[in-house]
Amino acid sequence: DAGVTQSPTHLIKTRGQQVTLRCSPKSGHDTVSWYQQALGQGPQFIFQYYEEEERQRGNFPDRFSGHQFPNYSSELNVNALLLGDSALYLCASRGSSRGLIVPYEQYFGPGTRLTVT
């Protein structure tokens, strides 16, 4: 059973560019969340997708946007990259029961290390 997968593993971009990160959830999971983790900090919640809709959003600007596809995979897009966007971007998935998201045990992918120069 494949866990959460993310691509690419590493990425280097220039300020002002745009980036798309991809995530495939663990088999059987339908809810995907994205987190940004700066060095030495805890992951910070960006947004969560369920049934192809953004269900909740953290305190991130509109430059951060996402999408969920019918197969539950997800993309994170960041426009107009800033140096401060350099971080590890983590995708996490969990299941739901009758439309209620199971409130525990998220499975994290290995992350995409984004460097903005």
Add this chain to the structure above:
Amino acid sequence: GQSLEQPSEVTAVEGAIVQINCTYQTSGFYGLSWYQQHDGGAPTFLSYNALDGLEETGRFSSFLSRSDSYGYLLLQELQMKDSASYFCAVEGNTPLVFGKGTRLSVIA
């Protein structure tokens, strides 16, 4: 808003017991989770407490007091491989708000 406080660093001897505390402030509370993250790795789930009391999973135990907005992670029989960062995370009105993490160093 939501915030969590946990010690930034803890050092303990191999074979010993260590407790990592976490206090939280949250709007809406479903439960407190603990995650382990090795350098360069992804966070992995350790435990979840929704109700007051102690949950035990092998060498790891986690405790929650909802009235005190406090929890802790207890690691017993420490091994060198337990050296990692440990995060408490609150499930409230926002999915999983993480603390800044506690870096545990296990020494021989």
